[in-house]
Amino acid sequence: MKAFTCRECGNRLYFENSACVSCGTRLAYFREDREIVPVSPEGRYVDRDGYIWWVCANAVDTGCTWLARIEGQMCFACELTRTRPNDAAPDRVWDQFSRAEQAKRHLVVELDSLGLELRTRAQDPQEGLAFDMLASDGDAASQDVVIGHDNGVITIDLAESDDAYREQVRMRLDEPYRTMLGHLRHEVGHYFEWQLVRGPELMARCTEVFGDESVSYDESLQRHYSQGPPDGWAERYISTYATMHPFEDFAETWAHYLHIRDTLGSAAAYGLADPVPDGMPFRQVVTDVWVPLSAALNVINRSMGHEDLYPFVIPPAVLDKLDFVDTLVQGSTEP
Numbered sequence: 001m002k003a004f005t006c007r008e009c010g011n012r013l014y015f016e017n018s019a020c021v022s023c024g025t026r027l028a029y030f031r032e033d034r035e036i037v038p039v040s041p042e043g044r045y046v047d048r049d050g051y052i053w054w055v056c057a058n059a060v061d062t063g064c065t066w067l068a069r070i071e072g073q074m075c076f077a078c079e080l081t082r083t084r085p086n087d088a089a090p091d092r093v094w095d096q097f098s099r100a101e102q103a104k105r106h107l108v109v110e111l112d113s114l115g116l117e118l119r120t121r122a123q124d125p126q127e128g129l130a131f132d133m134l135a136s137d138g139d140a141a142s143q144d145v146v147i148g149h150d151n152g153v154i155t156i157d158l159a160e161s162d163d164a165y166r167e168q169v170r171m172r173l174d175e176p177y178r179t180m181l182g183h184l185r186h187e188v189g190h191y192f193e194w195q196l197v198r199g200p201e202l203m204a205r206c207t208e209v210f211g212d213e214s215v216s217y218d219e220s221l222q223r224h225y226s227q228g229p230p231d232g233w234a235e236r237y238i239s240t241y242a243t244m245h246p247f248e249d250f251a252e253t254w255a256h257y258l259h260i261r262d263t264l265g266s267a268a269a270y271g272l273a274d275p276v277p278d279g280m281p282f283r284q285v286v287t288d289v290w291v292p293l294s295a296a297l298n299v300i301n302r303s304m305g306h307e308d309l310y311p312f313v314i315p316p317a318v319l320d321k322l323d324f325v326d327t328l329v330q331g332s333t334e335p
Contacts, residue, residue: 149190189254
């Protein structure tokens with residue numbers, strides 16, 4: 001995440017700010033310029049071309065701070081949500097929904113910064129991206145919600161926005177890390193594998209790196225939860241869940257690619273690290289920049305009594321997988 005400043009007074013801003021705490025100016029995120037801009041008290045912004053933009057219609061419901069093209073309409077990030085809680089949902093579900101949407105907005109900014117193309121379902125009914133934000137603990141009629149991806153539709157369990165619930169699941173599954181943003185990064189990895197790994201050469205290379213994706217997913221799932229990861233898994237995978245199936249290995253690797261890219265960008269924006277040099281191979285970014293920085297950040301977290309920021313070890317085999325993901329990302333943004 002880049003560092004933002006108020007255009008009116010120069011005060012440092014956070015991405016989620018809807019007003020400057022220093023001068024009181026109302027603010028909104030303008031996706032076209034990837035900047036936080038001042039808006040009128042009514043939520044109006046005029047861009048450099050004279051086009052009028054308006055604060056998203058979800059400003060009250062979810063605290064969205066983005067701009068929409070039409071007054072009373074939703075911004076691009078909110079348009080990605082296909083299903084949301086109904087008006088009768090309990091307040092806690094709406095709180096969970098707001099936190100999930102905040103994480104999704106962060107994800108969209110990150111994908112934009114990488115130059116990856118995003119299309120809503122309205123723009124591309126067949127292959128556009130959509131999110132079903134469902135609550136597994138909303139009321140007596142709550143449904144079982146399985147987080148996952150299916151042909152461009154990502155299903156998210158809003159209960160994962162609740163810290164206590166998510167920590168219970170994390171401990172039950174013996175996971176070192178579990179966040180809403182992490183879920184979103186993982187699931188969008190499935191989407192981009194579907195979008196970017198096309199053509200015989202790329203598909204063959206993906207199979208070579210991650211394994212044969214034609215093996216039964218259901219059988220792999222049952223084996224994973226009944227037997228656990230294979231012996232020696234840490235030498236070849238970033239997490240135990242990555243061992244379950246090649247699809248999950250790709251999505252886990254993609255999520256960690258985003259973890260690393262975003263955190264390094266944030267560290268550079270706030271003066272904690274030098275910007276990554278253009279053209280540096282990603283495996284070198286990991287070994288020469290990320291590993292020392294994440295080790296330092298882990299120690300800082302421990303100094304505050306928190307768990308490690310990045311509780312993972314990246315073996316050479318995972319470096320190969322991260323390199324493959326970087327190749328996909330760089331290839332998708334070539335002119």
